[in-house]
Each structure stands twice: as structure tokens, then as C-alpha cells.
Amino acid sequence: MVCTQYSHLSNAQGRVTLLFLDSLTASLPAEPPDLHLVHQRIKDNVEVLQDFRVKREAGRARQEYLALLRQDLAAYYSYSDFLLKKLMELFPLPEALINRGVNLDPLGKWSKTGLVVYDSSVPIGATPEYLAGHYMLQGASSLLPVMALAPQENERILDMCCAPGGKTSYIAQLMKNTGVILANDSSAERLRSVVGNLHRLGVTNAVLSHCDGRQFPKVLGGFDRVLLDAPCSGTGVISKDPAVKTNKDERDVLRCAHLQKELILSAIDSVNAASETGGYIVYCTCSIMVEENEWVVDYALKKRNVRLVPTGLDFGKEGFTRFKDRRFHPSLKSTRRFYPHTHNMDGFFIAKLKKFSNAIPKMQKDEESTVETASPASAPEVAAEPQLKRKKLERLKVTTGQKKQQQPPSKGGSVQRHKRPSPRRLGARPPARKQHRVHRNRQ
């Protein structure tokens, strides 16, 4: 393409190379460097690096350019050479941001994409780089569940409570914009920002909906992975929302926990256990309450054919297997807790579940209700009918949802039948707990 040039200052290729030559030969002697010159050279250098093949000086390697750039940036912004090297290894964005006067650092060993912003002389949410979709602002802890989810390319992924879209966009990034992400949030209001963020960041593989998460296997099922960032009391993010300190009480926490239990079951039901690459559910909350975390996961372990697997995050505290008078499944050790005071991020809880069968062990609940409440003879029939219906529904879902696998309907049915006489597991549970559960079910 032919371009007419109006500015004599910018993009003059000859001038860029000339400056570079000067600078390398007379590379900053004892006298303090002229900052204007250095700044100009940084800009020119970046320009060359952006289109290296065309604009470079013949015979000079990229390494030489990079070394000079690092040296200049260190001089101009008074960074140590070591830190700058680390920053530049990450990716070129820091350079652009440091150029705008933002003070940042790599996030930690565990993330190559995250940067911590300490302070900034410009509004960090309105730089041209931000608007052009080069980065997204979010809590460090938001990267963790997505890393635990480890989405693969060409998968079908459900993000159940997606607003404001930070995690969704990271999922899309990891999937390289392939496959499909269904980003759902119950609030249409909050989805507006998701739409903006996803379009800004160039995510093209997402479908956005505002269904209630609890309807999920009915709307659409058969996903390879599901991320459930459940709505919670927010006790982990008190630093962001101090109102939590005073306006949350026991009832709020229990109400959240109840919703979370419903959501985690529908999340599990939406996953296709027969998926070749996936079959995983990641449950996370920004709460540190046991009621909203271990308790919910423990509940899911009992209600569905899932088991806990390591999250793939090598730091964070192990989840509780016992808390006060509660005893949880021993595998809850593989969940992870993060605290503001120890990990310097929001309080957070992450559990990764693997679904190993599409069948829902329903009889368990019915048996439980008949045994524990010792209800009259009519109860089993009443309980049996909806179960039949649901089973039909489940079959229907399986047949329509996953056309690839032909066997699930029959297979699912057989496994279900297999599973029916399973109150053995029930008997193992301490009686005190049983009562409690029944009570909660009725609530």
C-alpha cells in the first residue's frame, strides 16, 4: 500500500537506523544521558522492533536491539537491569505501559500473563492499549480458577457466572479463540460490561446468555468443562468492598451456600463425563467461609458422580477436611484456599472436580428421605415419579445434547440402574449429619 506521509518526525526509517548506529557506538559514556534523546531512541527502537524484518539495519540482530532498549529503559525509568529483563521476557506490553508511566511488576512465578500494577500516572483503564484490547484489569486471584480449569482448544466450555468477563476472556485466550464458550450470567445488567470487554479483547468464540444458572442442564448441556465462579458473600474481597464487614450475617452466608449448592449441581449436570479431553468442573468463590466452600463441594461429592482432582496450582493452602464439628471428605485436601494476608491477593477458594459418570445417583436422596424421615408408605411413590420424569429428561438431554457419542443414552441408563442400590454409602455417614442434611433440604 502506498502511503502519503505528513509528518516528518515519525516513522522516518532512515532516521531510526541512524540513531541506533550512533547510540551503539557511543553507548552512554560517563556523562549522564540526555533523557530526551534516550526517550526518542526508545520510541524509535520500539518502532523498529515492531516491524523488524523491514526496518532493521542490515547485519544487526534482534538481540542487539533488545539489549539497547533494555539499557535505555533502565536509564530512563530508573529500573534495575535485572528487573527490566524479567519484565521484557514476559511480553512486550509492559514496555508500552511503562512508557506511559505505569509502575508494574510481574505477578509471580505461577503466571506468565499477569502483571501487577502498583500505581500509575495515567488512568490505567483508559489507555489506548486498554481500549485496543491489549490487556484486561482484574484481580490476581481471577487468573487462578482459569488456570485450574486448563481449557483446551476446540472444547465447549460453560462459564456460569461470567460478569464482568475477566475470566471468560482469559479462557478464550487459552483456547486461542477456538471452540465455543457459553458465557452466562443471571443479570442482564452485568452482562453489558461482559459484551464490551469480550469485544474489546477480540473474543469471537463466545455466546452470551442471561439464564438462571440453576436451569442449566435444561438450557444446554454436554460441555467439556464448566467454570462456576459462584455468587458468594464476598468475605474474601473485603479490601475491595468494606461493606461486607458489617452487612453480612449468618443468614446471608447460608443463603449463598444454598444457592451455591444448587448451582454446583447444575454445573456438574451440564458437563459431559464422556468428553475425551475434559469432564472437569472448577468451583470457585471469593469467599473464605467454610460454609460456602468445603461444605458445598462436600455436598456435591455426595450428590453426584464426581471426585476431586488436584487444581494444578502448586501454592495456596489446602482446603479443610475438618472444621469445628464438621468432617469433610478427605479428598478435600486437594482444594486450594488463598488468603489476602499470606498470598497477597483476594481471599479465594478453588476446587477442581472430575466427573466420572453422567448418571445421577438419585436413589440416594429418595432412600435417604424415606429412611430418615420415616415417612408414610405413599412417600416412595411420590418420590419415584419425579425421578422417572427427570430420568427421561436426562436421557433426552443426553441424546440431543451430544450427538457425537451414540452410546450415552443406553449407557447412562444402565449405569443409573447400577447405581440404584447405593445406600451403602449412606450408612457410613454419621447420624448427626444426616439429620442436619434433611433439615436443610426442607428449608
Add this chain to the structure above:
Amino acid sequence: MRPLTEEETRALFEKLAKYIGENIQLLVDRPDGSYCFRLHKDRVYYVSERILKVATSIPGDKLVALGTCFGKFTKTQKFRLHVTALDYLAPYAKYKVWVKPGAEQSFLYGNHVLKSGLGRITENTAQYQGVVVYSMADVPLGFGVAAKSTQDCRKVDPMAIVVFHQADVGEYVRHEETLT
């Protein structure tokens, strides 16, 4: 959600052609799978068939967006491009305008591009030609319509408008609620 009618398709393609010319062909026939345009709540979305399949199973009133939103039809059936289409306009743009770093911010706040902020412009740009606006670092910032042809740009005074603003990435912050 439904496919576009004949007239709607024409309106959409006429508008797109102002920016990317015959490159529309590349949007429709892609080597990496079949893509199509779909209308949902007056918005036009550009999606791959695979994503479309997922979207069809969601009830219409619950569906918020899918794929990339290109723009919307006004009540008088005119088509308006949104800034969200920039990702597809920029790579195929026939005519481009680069703005100087000083004028970048002004454009991102929704102002027209003045001659003083004009870095460079594609040669042979005709008057009222659709153009994509870039920063000097080749970051797409938005799009607009050339107010002056390349020839006329040389002559006009520094405060004259050379590109009429239509959409810019600043709208992601300014008009977040109207993007879809």
C-alpha cells in the same frame, strides 16, 4: 435470531464495502470454517457455524450476544456499524488514516480528526470514502469517513476536519451499555 433478509444483506454489505471494498469476499468465504451473519434484536452478528449451533439452543429472550457484533439496524432500516466490527474492518481496510500521538486522545474521545493531527493517509483516498483510523504505532483506533480527498488534505488549514468520526475504541468505555 434469524438470517438476514435480502434487503438487510444488501444494506450491510453496502456499508461494509465502503471500508473494505471487495474484501467482503474474504469475510464470507473463510478457509477456517463457514461463517455467517445473523440478526438478533436488530443487531447483526458475525459468527461461525459451530458457535451458531450452541446459540440456537438458547431461548431467544435469554440470548445476549454471540460471536462478533457488527452493528445494528436503525428503526428506518439503515445499517450502523459499531466499533465492535473494527477487528474485522482493520485487517481488510482499503483506505487508512494514521493520527499523531497528540491527536490520538482527542479522537478516542469522539472528536473528528483535524489536519493538525493527521500523521499520514493512504494515497488516492476519495472524499467521503470510509477509512480506518490507526495510531502511529499501527493500533486500530476506530473508523470514519474522509472529509477531504488526499489531494485536498495537502492544502487545507491545520484546523480543518479531514476525517469525520464514526466510531472509536473509546466507546468501549463511554458507551458500554449501548454496544449491544
